[in-house]
Amino acid sequence: MEDPVVLSAEHLHKNFGEGDVLCGVSMQVRKGELVSIIGPSGCGKSTFLRCLNFLEIPDSGKITAMGVTIERKDAVWRRADEHMAHRLRTHVGMVFQSFNLFPHLTVLDNVLLAPRVVKGEGGEVERAEAMALLEKVGLARVAQRYPVSLSGGQQQRAAIARALAMRPEIMLYDEPTSALDPIVAEEVLGVMRTLDDEGMTQIIVTHDMRFAQVASDTIVYMDGGHIVESGPPEVLCVNPAHEQTRRFLRTLL
Amino acid sequence: MKQNAQYCPPRFWGLFLRCVCMLLAVSWLGAGAHVAHAQEEKPIRWAADASSDVPYTFHDLKDQDKLTGFEYDLMQELGKHMGASLQFVQNDWDGLIPGLQRGLYEMVICGIEMTDEHAEGIDFSDPYYITSERIVVRRNGPQLKTLADLNGHAIGTIKDTQAERILTENAKVQLRTYDEETDAFMDLANGRTDAILIDGPIAKYYGDTNPALQVVGEPIGRVEYGIAFAKGQNAALRTKVNAALATMQHDGTLHRVLLRWDLWTPEMAQLTNDHTTLNVTPAAWNAYVAELEGKGGWRIKLERYIGFLPQLAKAAWLTLLVSLCAMVLAVGAGLALALLRLYGPTPLRWAATTYVEVVRGTPLLIQVLFIFYGLPEFGISLTPFLAGVVSLGMNYAAYEAENYRAGLQSVAHGQMEAALALNMTHAQALRYVVVPQAFRLVMPVMTNDFISLLKDSSLVSVITLTELTQTYIRLSSSYFDYFGTGLMVGAAYLLLGLPFVRLARMAEKKLAQPHMRRR
Numbered sequence: 001m002e003d004p005v006v007l008s009a010e011h012l013h014k015n016f017g018e019g020d021v022l023c024g025v026s027m028q029v030r031k032g033e034l035v036s037i038i039g040p041s042g043c044g045k046s047t048f049l050r051c052l053n054f055l056e057i058p059d060s061g062k063i064t065a066m067g068v069t070i071e072r073k074d075a076v077w078r079r080a081d082e083h084m085a086h087r088l089r090t091h092v093g094m095v096f097q098s099f100n101l102f103p104h105l106t107v108l109d110n111v112l113l114a115p116r117v118v119k120g121e122g123g124e125v126e127r128a129e130a131m132a133l134l135e136k137v138g139l140a141r142v143a144q145r146y147p148v149s150l151s152g153g154q155q156q157r158a159a160i161a162r163a164l165a166m167r168p169e170i171m172l173y174d175e176p177t178s179a180l181d182p183i184v185a186e187e188v189l190g191v192m193r194t195l196d197d198e199g200m201t202q203i204i205v206t207h208d209m210r211f212a213q214v215a216s217d218t219i220v221y222m223d224g225g226h227i228v229e230s231g232p233p234e235v236l237c238v239n240p241a242h243e244q245t246r247r248f249l250r251t252l253l
Numbered sequence: 254m255k256q257n258a259q260y261c262p263p264r265f266w267g268l269f270l271r272c273v274c275m276l277l278a279v280s281w282l283g284a285g286a287h288v289a290h291a292q293e294e295k296p297i298r299w300a301a302d303a304s305s306d307v308p309y310t311f312h313d314l315k316d317q318d319k320l321t322g323f324e325y326d327l328m329q330e331l332g333k334h335m336g337a338s339l340q341f342v343q344n345d346w347d348g349l350i351p352g353l354q355r356g357l358y359e360m361v362i363c364g365i366e367m368t369d370e371h372a373e374g375i376d377f378s379d380p381y382y383i384t385s386e387r388i389v390v391r392r393n394g395p396q397l398k399t400l401a402d403l404n405g406h407a408i409g410t411i412k413d414t415q416a417e418r419i420l421t422e423n424a425k426v427q428l429r430t431y432d433e434e435t436d437a438f439m440d441l442a443n444g445r446t447d448a449i450l451i452d453g454p455i456a457k458y459y460g461d462t463n464p465a466l467q468v469v470g471e472p473i474g475r476v477e478y479g480i481a482f483a484k485g486q487n488a489a490l491r492t493k494v495n496a497a498l499a500t501m502q503h504d505g506t507l508h509r510v511l512l513r514w515d516l517w518t519p520e521m522a523q524l525t526n527d528h529t530t531l532n533v534t535p536a537a538w539n540a541y542v543a544e545l546e547g548k549g550g551w552r553i554k555l556e557r558y559i560g561f562l563p564q565l566a567k568a569a570w571l572t573l574l575v576s577l578c579a580m581v582l583a584v585g586a587g588l589a590l591a592l593l594r595l596y597g598p599t600p601l602r603w604a605a606t607t608y609v610e611v612v613r614g615t616p617l618l619i620q621v622l623f624i625f626y627g628l629p630e631f632g633i634s635l636t637p638f639l640a641g642v643v644s645l646g647m648n649y650a651a652y653e654a655e656n657y658r659a660g661l662q663s664v665a666h667g668q669m670e671a672a673l674a675l676n677m678t679h680a681q682a683l684r685y686v687v688v689p690q691a692f693r694l695v696m697p698v699m700t701n702d703f704i705s706l707l708k709d710s711s712l713v714s715v716i717t718l719t720e721l722t723q724t725y726i727r728l729s730s731s732y733f734d735y736f737g738t739g740l741m742v743g744a745a746y747l748l749l750g751l752p753f754v755r756l757a758r759m760a761e762k763k764l765a766q767p768h769m770r771r772r
Contacts, residue, residue: 053674055670055673055674086676086678089673089674089675089676093674093675094671094674096667096670096671098667100665100667100668100670100671101671102668102671102672102686102690103690104689104690104693113675113685114672114675114676114677117677117681117685118675118676118677118681159671162675163674166675166676
């Protein structure tokens with residue numbers, strides 16, 4: 001039996017005023033799936049990912065995540081829409097290329113801030129949970145340090161722990177290892193693999209073909225604001241249906 | 254528990270804010286009690302600028318807490334003759350008439366000349382004193398004895414007086430006008446001017462008492478002083494005052510007061526029709542001269558400086574209180590303005606921008622005067638203290654707003670996105686992520702701003718608050734001692750500012766946690 005669909009995007013359009021960045025992109029992600037989105041720079045893959053939790057507001061289209069649906073019918077972004085986006089984000093965590101840790105807080109406080117502010121949970125239980133999360137990403141020892149004193153890999157793992165603290169069902173990663181050297185990147189990818197084993201649904205925009213090939217359930221190839229094709233790595237990487245995909249893969253491998 | 258401290262504004266600032274709020278509350282209570290007390294007795298209030306106004310109303314050289322002067326004595330007699338209790342109100346010279354129209358007091362007696370121009374803005378009592386203009390020169394300078402002699406020389410006088418008009422009509426002099434008598438005499442003594450044309454009493458008390466100067470020539474023109482009332486109001490009080498003045502002319506009270514100050518003039522004899530010679534020694538004049546002669550010598554000076562300390566402490570306290578309250582207001586309002594400018598809806602954004610531009614584009618002095626004397630026309634009547642705090646605070650809010658705006662903008666955009674992605678609202682993201690980081694960035698600038706606010710607080714002296722600068726003017730001008738008192742007041746400002754520089758440096762260090770250090 002197939003896992004249920006936890007996130008679906010239908011016909012997303014986005015235009016920043018200089019031509020379409022997304023031209024009607026649709027995608028479905030099942031529970032526990034690990035999806036890698038690949039494609040040349042400027043193909044719209046990051047914009048697509050950022051639309052999924054409404055950091056970027058699509059011009060039209062519809063997104064459903066864990067039963068929360070937002071449909072863009074006209075150009076106006078209403079208070080009610082903002083409210084729905086807020087609800088949607090309770091199910092969706094995000095990790096950025098540049099980590100974006102809060103520099104004025106310790107690692108532990110970075111993890112604790114959102115639960116405390118958003119959910120009003122600031123007790124010993126949450127503290128223990130936060131420490132457990134840091135343990136999981138291998139950062140328990142540096143919990144009281146400030147982000148600036150951490151290596152890039154440590155910072156990115158802290159950012160993952162911070163996102164996990166809100167107990168999301170879906171995680172989005174926007175080029176999580178692009179700023180890291182390959183050895184350090186491996187620490188981060190290891191954490192993502194662990195999460196995959198635990199059944200987390202993850203969508204990753206990446207340039208790391210090796211990781212995408214080894215760890216993904218599905219690889220999505222985007223170009224020019226379209227999804228050109230998608231499929232399991234053994235199909236897409238070995239025998240892509242489109243010439244475009246083939247050419248892109250050839251430049252990488 | 255350590256974590257909690259990270260989210261609230263750090264404990265240090267919380268404590269700081271609380272202290273300031275308490276100070277504010279205490280001072281308001283004090284002010285309130287004072288007003289309530291005043292309303293019970295309903296004394297008639299009269300105002301003068303006692304900061305540098307020998308021999309009219311000034312602080313006794315022997316005892317700076319006591320007022321004296323021929324007008325002051327005259328007002329005491331007037332109170333007795335009217336059977337009313339009179340209350341003195343200090344105000345800066347430039348604020349005397351506006352304060353009258355604002356209803357801060359009912360009368361002004363401060364050597365105001367009864368000219369047609371003045372009569373357009375205020376009502377006058379009958380004249381209580383008539384004198385004339387006199388020429389004062391340096392003993393070793395050119396001896397200019399008549400108006401014609403003055404031609405071609407640099408001549409000093411007080412601005413907006415009959416003496417100034419006389420000199421203007423005599424077009425060939427290089428006119429120098431001053432706000433303060435002491436400054437005019439300083440410049441004459443230092444050779445910056447060759448003569449001063451000035452009202453008789455001032456010429457006598459500043460010129461005759463200075464060994465380097467002398468009063469020369471014949472009296473020129475005629476100057477009448479009257480008590481000023483707000484235009485078209487208080488006719489009943491004016492009648493009562495005129496009646497009392499008339500009695501004082503007849504029973505010789507006025508004569509005796511003026512003789513005590515050695516200021517009886519032929520014009521007064523003519524006015525009062527009192528040509529008798531009373532056996533009154535000019536005790537007040539003698540005392541003043543004696544006190545001035547005793548001003549040399551280090552021991553006497555030192556004793557006098559020590560005597561200044563309580564006054565300086567009081568003034569420093571007021572300066573500090575006004576500045577602290579104003580800074581708290583500036584920080585709060587500034588942050589609100591900055592947030593509105595950056596994140597507010599369009600009309601509010603526009604309003605905040607306009608506010609900042611208007612406030613930064615107009616002089617603080619105008620703002621202080623506008624808030625204290627202008628706003629009452631719209632029914633907003635603030636106490637001097639509140640008006641001082643509001644005008645300084647709202648002025649600095651504009652500068653702080655720009656400061657914060659720069660700080661907020663320099664916090665990376667990714668910080669806001671990360672917070673939103675963590676399901677915080679915009680407001681929460683600002684409150685917990687962006688503002689705390691911006692605050693650390695702007696700390697050093699804020700410290701500088703507070704130091705300049707401390708100094709700018711001197712401007713509130715124009716709305717009757719006797720703070721440090723006002724105290725300096727008063728003390729230095731009554732003793733002609735700009736140097737010693739200047740050092741003392743300067744030291745007071747430094748002492749006030751230093752703890753804040755240190756405090757800010759401490760806070761900066763505390764806030765600039767390891768995260769600010771670059772590897």
